[in-house]
Amino acid sequence: MSSRNAPVRERVPREATVPLGARINKLSPPPDLARSLLLVAVRPTLLSLTATIAVVLVVMLTSGTDLTNAPGAIAASWLAAHQVSVTVGATTLGLLPLVPTALVLWFAGRECARAVPERPAPIELAWLAGATVAGPFVMTAVCAAVMGDAAGVTALEVPSLPRAFAWMVLLYLATAAVAIVARAGETVCALIPVELPEWVAPGARAARRTVLRVLGCALIAAVVSFCLHLSRVGGVYSHAHGIADVLGMTVLSLLYLPNVVVATASLLAGSPIQFGVGSVGLFDVTGAGLPALPALIPVPAGPAQAWWPVLLLVPVAIGVLAGVELGRSTDDRAGAPWATLTSAGLSTVMLTVLAVLASGQLGAVGWVGPDLLVLPALLMSWLGLGGFAGMVLARRFLTRTTPGAYDFYDDEYYEDDDDYAYSPSATSEYTPGATSNESDDTSTELDAELIDDINDAPEVSVAAPGSTSPPADDIVDVEVVEADLPEGGPVTGR
Structure with missing residues (x-):
């Protein structure tokens, strides 16, 4: 065989022929991944330190x-931005604003998500988690x-x-x-040795929506209470000496706004x-001395009003x-109660974690925050009981609206159903309430006959292209002639 006709071998990189898991199972990451890991470890830490x-x-x-x-102030502020308590003299400040923490963790999580490969292996995910923790861990030791x-x-x-080290590792591992x-949620779920039930995913999505709704209602309640106590604004700012103090108190109140919203959410739950x-x-x-801070203006002075318990309905x-x-969007009637329970449980856990982060020691005032022992029980009770009541209501009185349930139709499914008939209109939809013998003006009836032999087919008259006259009754014989092509010659579309 000549070299001209010899088959051409495609050069395939050696790494492409090796399975991904076997290629990654070594102690050192590849160079491209190592650069990404370095950025994950260094960039968020340097940015937060610079700010x-x-x-x-x-x-x-x-x-x-x-x-x-x-x-010393820079080191203490960097630790305080990560919810590490700071002690100055005899004063301990554990109630720290959540806005800096949220910004720092958001940037670290964004950098980690950008470095996730398209098809990550387990060892790659472990390297990413380690790189996310490594930068803040070293900076904590330096501070x-x-x-x-x-x-x-x-x-x-x-x-x-x-x-401090344990808290930093826990915080960034969660991030x-x-x-x-x-x-890469699908890859992570594939690594779990036990197959998760189908009701876990809808329960988790419902929990995320529930937490956002609770915090949204708490924000609305805090704003309404602030508007009802606008008369306190002058007294709070009277302690300021100059424009710098006014700006400082305002900015500090904005930083503590998420803490106020989380505390209001706990209050709506009854804690x-x-x-x-x-x-x-x-x-x-019960009255207590509060610091002169605009963020604390919505706190009611008492006494408790008779209508306040109505807020438990939120x-x-x-x-x-x-x-x-959940009752309207799931086909699994047996799994819907478990999905409701999952939603209530995950919502309780997330709101309790936020309450822990939004609480702490506030100098001479003492402990500030909700009752962390009563709050989880109250949240689980209200969200769980309300969830089961809503699920029963949806099953008994509301129609099911499963997304994508009727995006396609199966002829066998509607084979014995007289309430649905196919209407071959432009939209190709099933028309409820119509029978197979009925048709409207927009539908077209087609009569078809099965022909066993092609010679028995009826003769069809075809009008000439561009002609306005109806086709003649004469039968036109049409013969298709193929052009003779050179033997073995190429056929192109030109």
Whole structure:
């Protein structure tokens, strides 16, 4: 055989012939993945540190503070942005704003999600999670060392290192898990050795909607309460000395706005909010000294009004809505109760975690936040009972609207159903209430006859193209002649 006619072998890269899992099963990642892991570990940490330095320097320069305290203040602020308690002298600040934490974790999760490969292997996902944790872990150690060196200049106390490291690992592992599941959820589910029931996915989606609805209703309640107590604004800002204090109090209140919304959500569920020795609930209000902060203007001063317990219907109504959606959107009647229970349970867990993050020690005031022992039981009760009530309501009185359930039609499904007849219109839809013998003006009837022999076919007269006259009765014989092509010659579409 000549070299001209020899088959051409396509050169395939060696890595493409090896299965993905076998190619990744080594201790060091590939160079392209190593660069992505470096960015995941370094970029979010450097960005959050740069933002912290800028904010601390602006605050110190505008307030006239000596810049010799800047290193310790920067280190303490970076830890505070990750919900690590900071102690200055005898004052412990554990109630920290959620806005910086949300921004830092959002950027870290975004960077992790962008680095997820198209078909990730388990070892790649482990490397991504480790890279997401590595940067903040190292920076925590650096900040702790800086605070230790600054202890002689400022009254900063170094936090407990085991607790700070454990919290940082937990926080960023959860961020990496959410980012990976959002980007490669199918791959992650395939790694689970046990097959998840079908009702887990709709229950999780309903839980996400439930949490957003609870927080939305809490935001509306906080805004309404703020509008009802506008007379306190002048008294709060009277403690400010100059425009810098006014701006500082306003910005600090905006940073604490998510904390206020989470506390309001807990209050709507029936859990009282503790303010040191005092508390605010739907049934009782015990007065306590509150800091002069605009974010605390919506806090009612008491006494408790008789109509306040009506607000308990808010979480119940949200649970009913979730149950109605699950009852109308699932075909699995046996799994719908489990999906409702899953939705209530996951919603309770997420709202409780937010309540833990939004609570803490506030200096001389004491503990500020909801009752973390009563809150989960109340949330599970209202969302669970409301969900089951909504599911029963949807099954008995509402029609099912499953997305995609009637996107296509099977002739065998409607074979014995006289209430549906096919109408061959332009839209090709089934017309309810019509029988197979009825037709409207837009439909066209077609008569067909099965012919066993082609010679028995009826003769058809065809009019000439472009002719306006009807076809003649004469039969026109048409013969198709194929052009003779060169033997073995190429046939092109030109």
